[in-house]
Amino acid sequence: MRQFWHSLTQEPLSPNSPVLLTGWTANAKAMRIAAFTDLTGPDGVSIIDRPTPEPGRREALVDIEACAINRHDLWILEGDSAMVDTDDLPFVSGLDVAGVVRDVGEDVANVDPGDRVVLCPNETCGTCRYCREGPENLCENFSLYHGGLAEIACVRADRLVALPDDVGTVEAAALPTAYMTAYHMLRRVEAGPTDLVFVPGATGGVGVAGVQLAAVLGAHSVGTSSSRAKLDRLESLGLDHAIVGTDPDQLRTAIADIGPVDSVLNHLGGAYTQLGLDVLRRNGRMAVCGRTAGGTSEIDIPDLFLGHKRLIGSTMGTQGDLETLVDLVDDGAFTPEIDRTYPLSEAGAAFTAMQDRESVGKLLITP
Numbered sequence: 001m002r003q004f005w006h007s008l009t010q011e012p013l014s015p016n017s018p019v020l021l022t023g024w025t026a027n028a029k030a031m032r033i034a035a036f037t038d039l040t041g042p043d044g045v046s047i048i049d050r051p052t053p054e055p056g057r058r059e060a061l062v063d064i065e066a067c068a069i070n071r072h073d074l075w076i077l078e079g080d081s082a083m084v085d086t087d088d089l090p091f092v093s094g095l096d097v098a099g100v101v102r103d104v105g106e107d108v109a110n111v112d113p114g115d116r117v118v119l120c121p122n123e124t125c126g127t128c129r130y131c132r133e134g135p136e137n138l139c140e141n142f143s144l145y146h147g148g149l150a151e152i153a154c155v156r157a158d159r160l161v162a163l164p165d166d167v168g169t170v171e172a173a174a175l176p177t178a179y180m181t182a183y184h185m186l187r188r189v190e191a192g193p194t195d196l197v198f199v200p201g202a203t204g205g206v207g208v209a210g211v212q213l214a215a216v217l218g219a220h221s222v223g224t225s226s227s228r229a230k231l232d233r234l235e236s237l238g239l240d241h242a243i244v245g246t247d248p249d250q251l252r253t254a255i256a257d258i259g260p261v262d263s264v265l266n267h268l269g270g271a272y273t274q275l276g277l278d279v280l281r282r283n284g285r286m287a288v289c290g291r292t293a294g295g296t297s298e299i300d301i302p303d304l305f306l307g308h309k310r311l312i313g314s315t316m317g318t319q320g321d322l323e324t325l326v327d328l329v330d331d332g333a334f335t336p337e338i339d340r341t342y343p344l345s346e347a348g349a350a351f352t353a354m355q356d357r358e359s360v361g362k363l364l365i366t367p
């Protein structure tokens with residue numbers, strides 16, 4: 001599994017890959033990484049040194065100014081991900097890198113040292129039919145970059161998106177996984193002006209992004225959370241209807257009072273899949289990207305076909321989506337919601353905050 005998730009253009013792992021801690025040389029300059037050394041939760045994060053990598057021909061080194069964490073990283077850290085097991089330790093997670101280019105390989109022409117950039121963490125083969133015809137996130141060999149919980153990242157240069165002067169690296173680091181995924185889901189459900197979009201679990205990374213981006217599209221939103229205090233913070237970010245609760249029966253009744261929804265952004269799975277179908281209008285669309293509340297869902301098949309409802313799987317987004325989001329931030333259409341930043345040495349505390357469901361929006365590490 002590990003080779004699949006770390007394949008860089010299907011080449012074997014480069015000796016400079018952030019996940020490898022071998023290859024130390026006596027005079028190599030060290031950088032710090034927040035490595036997962038145990039898959040037992042936040043206590044398994046250790047700050048260790050490793051040599052600064054050299055970029056390969058098509059790679060760039062980025063001095064990381066910020067890296068967002070996602071529930072994906074937490075699952076790895078909790079031992080709840082098929083992609084990393086104890087044989088892979090120490091493991092450097094972190095997908096959402098933004099910073100300043102420090103050095104580039106000899107074949108790199110799209111970025112120069114000193115450029116401010118954000119990474120699209122998609123890793124695609126470049127040769128399959130989906131890479132040729134698009135969209136790229138359908139790539140048959142799709143995987144994700146990991147290595148952002150560090151001071152320096154060694155990345156594919158063609159996955160770097162230049163940042164305009166007015167877009168900071170901290171806000172840019174919030175964008176790739178959460179906002180790119182939510183934006184792609186909104187595109188998949190064809191959300192448009194005046195639509196009503198249901199976002200169960202509206203207070204996390206993908207949830208807040210879904211609410212903010214629905215508002216950017218002119219759509220209205222219904223969001224849920226177990227916490228009234230967290231939902232209160234969302235009303236200033238564009239949430240139109242806030243519902244406190246986690247019981248699907250209670251939520252179904254409360255949403256029915258607002259009206260049938262045109263689309264659902266479902267990152268929770270579990271019982272929220274049938275709930276989403278229940279509140280959808282005829283011919284409505286639900287995109288599903290996650291399984292926080294359960295990896296299996298029981299659904300009512302006659303309701304699906306008699307209601308002409310559409311159930312859509314969706315993973316990440318395209319680099320074009322990320323470029324659009326950077327432009328929208330530059331235009332002032334929205335500001336990524338960042339709950340808190342942590343220094344690299346406190347990466348474990350950031351994962352504890354995610355586990356404890358304390359935050360609204362994104363948690364970032366700023367090495």
Ligand SMILES: NC(=O)c1ccc[n+]([C@@H]2O[C@H](COP(=O)([O-])OP(=O)(O)OC[C@H]3O[C@@H](n4cnc5c(N)ncnc54)[C@H](OP(=O)(O)O)[C@@H]3O)[C@@H](O)[C@H]2O)c1
Pocket residue numbers: 069070071072177178181200201202203204205206207224225226227230246267268289290291292293314315316317354357361
């Ligand atoms: N397929 C993809 O490409 C892709 C990309 C990004 C994310 N995802 C998936 O999307 C999901 C969200 O990711 P994220 O990084 O946004 O996570 P996150 O920030 O941790 O999400 C927090 C949200 O989830 C809710 N939540 C947490 N545990 C819950 C539970 N047991 N039952 C119901 N709600 C719960 C929280 O509700 P409260 O407000 O009540 O605490 C909060 O609204 C994950 O499953 C992730 O793997 C998939």
Ligand SMILES: [Zn+2]
Pocket residue numbers: 124125126127128129130131138139140141142
């Ligand atoms: Zn491909």
